[in-house]
Amino acid sequence: MRSDTTGFWTPVALSADLPAGTVIPARMAAGTIALWRSQTGHIAASADRCPHRGMSLSHGFVRGEVLSCIYHGWSYGRAGNCLRIPAHPGLTPPDAIRVVTHDVRDTGGIVWVASGIPAGDPPDLDGFTPLRSLTADADRAALALAAGAQADEDGRLVTNIAGQDLCLLLADQPEGRTLIHVLVRSGSDAAARIAASRSVERLRRMAESASHKGGVQ
Known part of the structure; x- marks a missing residue:
């Protein structure tokens, strides 16, 4: 936390x-x-x-x-x-x-x-498994608005895109960028993993576009 x-x-x-x-x-x-x-x-x-x-x-x-x-x-x-x-x-x-x-x-x-010295261990990922990482030229707030969900104190943002549960781990980067680690439900097949990757790429584009224009539409 x-x-x-x-x-x-x-x-x-x-x-x-x-x-x-x-x-x-x-x-x-x-x-x-x-x-x-x-x-x-x-x-x-x-x-x-x-x-x-x-x-x-x-x-x-x-x-x-x-x-x-x-x-x-x-x-x-x-x-x-x-x-x-x-x-x-x-x-x-x-x-x-x-x-x-x-x-x-x-x-x-x-x-x-x-x-510093964290109060406890890293957060539990609750049945999600890592898929990939990518960087967005947008801050956490823009990504949260694009996803329609809020990240918790640990940077976990759980959302559902096109019927698929995703967990995004958001980490602040220099110059207002955000590192996104994409996690899918454990046991997801290849098709679901590909769909999740494409969904997050679209979400990133939405957040970046909104950041450059000054807000998510």
Whole structure:
């Protein structure tokens, strides 16, 4: 649940979009983070900036259980501590060299990242399964108006389009954009999944058009 004092969870990616041994940039309202999964499947999230020269860590690479910067190879563990500096192989990096990390959960096919300290776990998805993600050049309010439903405090918007129940997880992005994670009822067949994807694309176009014109008709 969103709270100014305890923090909140943001859905940043589908689990399927982050295979083992990869790192991707993930965007939150406050900016971009580096989201990575180790070779054994553990997920970590950190500030997207190497303390050495400021290179984006999301441009780096994962080897085993560490994330390495693409520039000079400084390597970091999931706790954010620097583990290796290639130019000084005999040096044990001081604990002061580290990147800021965020609590992260991989549940229900969604990767959630914490801002602050959330009061509880990420929300239950209530029988829905992830389908795809897309970004809208519109804010939550425009998407809610286009869908004819309101999102709750966790960004969940449950609606019915063309007779099909959909759950949209909405995450604020920089510059007034919104990341939409589309979920369908568990067990939906291929035809239903295709129809859901097309329905949300139409909803996105409606919200974007309304945002540019100043309101949903």
